[in-house]
Amino acid sequence: MESRIVETACPLDCPDACSLEVQVVDGRVAGIEGSHRNPLTAGFLCHKVRHFAEHVYGPERLLYPARRSGRKGEGRFERLSWDAALDLAAEKLRAVPTGEAILPLSYGGSNGFLTQDTTDARLFRRLGASNLARTVCAAPSAAAALGLYGKMPGVAFADYLHSRLIVVWGHNPSVSGIHLVPLLQEAQRRGARLVVIDPRRIQLAKRADLYLGLRPGSDLALALAVVRWLFENGAADWEFLGAHAEGAEELRRRAAPWTPERAAEVTGLAAAEIEGFARLYAESSPAVIRCGWGLERNRNGGSATAAILALPAVAGKFGVRGGGYTLSNSGAWALDGDAAAAAPVPPTRTINMNRVGQALLAAEPPVDLLFVYNCNPLATLPNQERVRRGLARQDLFTVVFDQVWTDTARYADLVLPATTFLEHDELSRGYGAMLLQRGPAAVPPVGEARPNAEVFADLCRRLGLEQSGDPVATEEMTAALVRSNPRIGAELAAQGSALPDSGAAPLAFVDSFPRTRDRKVHLVPEALDRETPHGLYTFQEDPATPRFPLALVSPASNRTISSTLGELRRGPVALELHPDDAVRRGIADGDRVRVWNELGEVLCLARQSADLTPGVAMLPKGLWSHNTFSGTTANALAPDTLADLGGGACFNDARVEVERIS
Numbered sequence: 001m002e003s004r005i006v007e008t009a010c011p012l013d014c015p016d017a018c019s020l021e022v023q024v025v026d027g028r029v030a031g032i033e034g035s036h037r038n039p040l041t042a043g044f045l046c047h048k049v050r051h052f053a054e055h056v057y058g059p060e061r062l063l064y065p066a067r068r069s070g071r072k073g074e075g076r077f078e079r080l081s082w083d084a085a086l087d088l089a090a091e092k093l094r095a096v097p098t099g100e101a102i103l104p105l106s107y108g109g110s111n112g113f114l115t116q117d118t119t120d121a122r123l124f125r126r127l128g129a130s131n132l133a134r135t136v137c138a139a140p141s142a143a144a145a146l147g148l149y150g151k152m153p154g155v156a157f158a159d160y161l162h163s164r165l166i167v168v169w170g171h172n173p174s175v176s177g178i179h180l181v182p183l184l185q186e187a188q189r190r191g192a193r194l195v196v197i198d199p200r201r202i203q204l205a206k207r208a209d210l211y212l213g214l215r216p217g218s219d220l221a222l223a224l225a226v227v228r229w230l231f232e233n234g235a236a237d238w239e240f241l242g243a244h245a246e247g248a249e250e251l252r253r254r255a256a257p258w259t260p261e262r263a264a265e266v267t268g269l270a271a272a273e274i275e276g277f278a279r280l281y282a283e284s285s286p287a288v289i290r291c292g293w294g295l296e297r298n299r300n301g302g303s304a305t306a307a308i309l310a311l312p313a314v315a316g317k318f319g320v321r322g323g324g325y326t327l328s329n330s331g332a333w334a335l336d337g338d339a340a341a342a343a344p345v346p347p348t349r350t351i352n353m354n355r356v357g358q359a360l361l362a363a364e365p366p367v368d369l370l371f372v373y374n375c376n377p378l379a380t381l382p383n384q385e386r387v388r389r390g391l392a393r394q395d396l397f398t399v400v401f402d403q404v405w406t407d408t409a410r411y412a413d414l415v416l417p418a419t420t421f422l423e424h425d426e427l428s429r430g431y432g433a434m435l436l437q438r439g440p441a442a443v444p445p446v447g448e449a450r451p452n453a454e455v456f457a458d459l460c461r462r463l464g465l466e467q468s469g470d471p472v473a474t475e476e477m478t479a480a481l482v483r484s485n486p487r488i489g490a491e492l493a494a495q496g497s498a499l500p501d502s503g504a505a506p507l508a509f510v511d512s513f514p515r516t517r518d519r520k521v522h523l524v525p526e527a528l529d530r531e532t533p534h535g536l537y538t539f540q541e542d543p544a545t546p547r548f549p550l551a552l553v554s555p556a557s558n559r560t561i562s563s564t565l566g567e568l569r570r571g572p573v574a575l576e577l578h579p580d581d582a583v584r585r586g587i588a589d590g591d592r593v594r595v596w597n598e599l600g601e602v603l604c605l606a607r608q609s610a611d612l613t614p615g616v617a618m619l620p621k622g623l624w625s626h627n628t629f630s631g632t633t634a635n636a637l638a639p640d641t642l643a644d645l646g647g648g649a650c651f652n653d654a655r656v657e658v659e660r661i662s
């Protein structure tokens with residue numbers, strides 16, 4: 001028996017970027033533990049990744065290439081050799097009338113720098129395929145952060161121990177980034193106060209000093225009311241604003257109508273609660289806002305994030321350890337993806353991934369070939385029925401390259417088996433922790449699975465699109481990525497990890513500044529003002545109607561990462577409803593219910609939860625068809641309308657009605 005420990009890193013879509021120790025016995029994963037290489041990991045892991053071997057060796061694992069032999073969606077396939085499968089893919093890619101008829105579909109939140117935007121980008125760019133706007137997550141918040149601060153890195157989690165006030169806003173780290181939780185507990189033990197702003201009384205809210213249970217999509221009103229209060233009550237830091245900000249007067253003007261009373265009407269909070277929060281924020285220092293992603297997934301998401309990020313500037317919270325905000329720190333890594341792709345972006349059309357259903361059904365020229373990888377669109381994109389109809393199109397050729405038999409794979413014409421991060425080399429970083437890590441393969445590929453980089457490079461070769469000097473191997477791609485920053489390359493080579501240029505814990509406005517042209521905060525950036533449909537900071541009303549009054553949110557759960565690992569979550573899942581909303585409809589715990597709106601319906605179980613704000617219902621994101629009686633999920637009820645910035649998704653703008661069916 002041969003046993004060894006491989007040091008690697010988790011690339012899954014999460015702020016934390018855990019460092020791992022994988023125990024390998026006779027070439028198989030025997031155990032996965034957290035290590036201390038990433039200090040944030042602190043030796044512990046989430047349940048999901050500790051049990052990741054069940055995904056690697058599970059019965060749903062894709063083991064070899066296969067070609068559809070039944071109807072689309074039926075799930076009947078016959079095995080092919082890799083050679084035949086890649087020949088078929090190449091033949092279909094070659095046969096399209098124009099490059100734009102090809103749509104590569106990937107999001108890649110759970111992929112590091114080596115398994116996305118390298119040889120795949122090279123293939124699709126050289127083919128002149130349609131470009132994809134990757135908007136399913138973080139697009140509105142990234143646009144806001146870029147406009148205001150140029151994606152400046154935020155407060156490091158370790159610095160939260162210095163904070164006197166921590167505001168967790170639209171973020172649920174107890175499931176979606178668990179290593180922040182012990183730091184919050186320790187900060188509270190040291191006297192910090194905790195505020196939680198969420199339509200659900202999440203676990204953290206239960207030990208918060210203040211919990212604001214607002215209506216989904218109303219954060220913009222709350223944030224502008226706080227901005228107004230700061231200006232009206234002598235709590236704006238004019239000295240900071242004068243030295244470091246543009247647009248303070250204009251922001252003040254736009255916030256002026258947002259009295260606490262008006263914000264109370266929109267948010268469902270009491271005016272006194274809003275004022276109390278504003279005063280607490282004004283009076284506490286250091287104060288940090290942990291801004292999450294739950295609040296961006298609606299029509300106001302971009303403006304809401306911008307207004308929240310404006311708060312520390314208006315109130316002068318920067319410049320001290322533990323003061324400022326944290327959103328995503330992914331901007332801390334300016335690696336040269338284009339060098340790794342070694343191909344310029346073609347001037348072809350761009351398709352917004354939130355509108356993939358629409359594109360498959362109606363784009364001109366039509367999409368003839370869909371290539372899905374690093375993504376499970378049937379489970380994760382809005383307007384699920386439209387996506388399903390698009391995937392069911394008889395004249396569409398769909399390749400699905402994945403690790404497991406996803407709901408999407410069942411609609412494929414050709415299925416290709418992919419390795420997991422334990423079977424291929426990766427280079428990964430989270431978007432909270434500020435550490436880039438090498439993630440070497442721990443075990444050989446399962447079945448005939450192959451890494452993305454190899455498969456797309458092979459397709460380049462078959463299509464005659466390869467060029468001499470194209471980086472293909474791990475070392476070549478890594479070298480290309482870090483070419484513009486040799487320090488990072490040297491640190492990776494020497495110790496397997498590297499800090500960003502801004503260091504592990506940058507202090508904003510002391511040792512790091514906004515990455516805007518003038519290094520100032522732009523509180524009302526012109527570009528954002530132009531992009532938003534009604535101007536930045538304009539509130540768009542709640543989409544609820546008398547027919548569909550309930551707001552359905554679908555946040556992260558502790559069982560999956562988006563839809564990844566969803567094959568392991570068996571059994572029916574329950575819609576959560578506030579007891580008042582349930583009783584009014586005669587719904588008891590364990591009843592079967594129909595949840596519906598004009599886009600679709602979901603048949604599932606129901607459960608009452610007093611932790612929800614009345615008028616709000618919850619079904620977790622990432623469910624698979626096997627989790628409901630109808631085979632549809634929250635995404636069947638989520639509109640494919642777009643947020644006010646970044647073309648972002650509006651999952652939480654779903655408005656529904658519910659009835660008992662048994």
Ligand SMILES: Nc1nc2c(c(=O)[nH]1)N[C@H]1C(S)=C(S)[C@@H](COP(=O)(O)OP(=O)(O)OC[C@H]3O[C@@H](n4cnc5c(=O)[nH]c(N)nc54)[C@H](O)[C@@H]3O)O[C@H]1N2
Pocket residue numbers: 013014015109137138169170171172173175176177197198199200202215216217218219291292293294295296298553554555556557558559560561562563621622652
């Ligand atoms: N276990 C696990 N971890 C994950 C993921 C996962 O699926 N599972 N997903 C990963 C990914 S892809 C991402 S993007 C991150 C996301 O991580 P988070 O930032 O935690 O985002 P969400 O889970 O979408 O929502 C967070 C909270 O926002 C609340 N919320 C919903 N609508 C609103 C609103 O309008 N306003 C406010 N204030 N709150 C609202 C929800 O009730 C939820 O508690 O987590 C990552 N980590």
Ligand SMILES: Nc1nc2c(c(=O)[nH]1)N[C@H]1C(S)=C(S)[C@@H](COP(=O)(O)OP(=O)(O)OC[C@H]3O[C@@H](n4cnc5c(=O)[nH]c(N)nc54)[C@H](O)[C@@H]3O)O[C@H]1N2
Pocket residue numbers: 013106107108109110111115136137138297373374375376377379380381401402403404406418419420421452554555556561562563564620621622634635638651
């Ligand atoms: N209702 C609702 N839906 C949501 C959200 C929500 O809040 N509500 N949130 C959204 C968010 S935040 C996100 S980030 C998206 C994510 O949505 P997706 O981008 O679809 O992400 P996953 O569901 O994690 O699916 C990733 C797939 O890629 C495969 N994969 C992983 N690594 C590799 C690899 O190296 N090679 C190949 N070929 N395949 C690989 C995995 O097996 C998995 O099936 O979902 C969104 N969907």
Ligand SMILES: [Mo]
Pocket residue numbers: 013109137138
């Ligand atoms: Mo995400």
